[in-house]
Amino acid sequence: MDQQELTAQQFGTSATAYLHSAVHASGADLDRLTDLTERLAPARVLDLGCGAGHVSFALARGGAASVTAYDPSADMLDVVAREAAGRGITCIGTQAGVAETLPFDAASFDLVVTRFSAHHWANVPKALAECARVTRAQGRLVVIDVCAPETPLLDTALQVLEFLRDASHVRNYRLSEWRAMLQAAGFGAPAVSDWKLPMEFSSWIARIKTPPARVCALEAVFAALPREANEYFHIDAAHGFAIDVAWLESLKVG
16 A cells, blocks of 8 residues: 555545544634635635645635645545535535646646645655646645654654654655745745644544554653653643644745
8 A cells, every 4th residue: 555545545534533623623724714715816726635624615715716625535525525515515626636646737726725734745845846737827825734843853753753643644844844845846935824733632543543552652652752842842741732833825936
């Protein structure tokens, strides 16, 4: 099984849990996406790695004329379609596929958004190049994702925890890496906002159905983390912690 198949399988079995996850279903960033859509009035928007559809629903609330919810998991797309129908939303369509190969014509979208998805992509530079290809000139890309600290010790600690919790995890990138990758793909220097996102341990592992052996490994890693990691991630006695999330917004150059 390759990385893309693993990701689709992992999230396919957890699709409904992600629809109801408070971490994914709420947040000021979703309200900000609605406000951005109202201001830009985009004709066509791509929700890349849509998961259970929370970005698509926020874009629809903002008045987007057409939203394509795109994800490798057919189960996730079924959840999006059912939820959209239940909410009476008619502007959302679904399509299956991976981020590195987008089945859309060049300059198809006014706005591309991806939220909590890119850390599962097998090849982020290739996916961003595809984003640039399908975005019109002076169109916009918004990336919302967990970001790794710039300090190597803290970066390593985060990646170990993320991978033990979810075998489909590839990497949370540093802001410096994101800036370089976006500009290499053909986007301008991003405007960045960041914040801390609290995570509760039991729901964090339940959402993705982390196997018991990996939960034991996670508990062992939490117990062995150095003081610097405990302080940076605000780790508590129940293994709750806080991670860095960033909004990166870039215009396509040209």
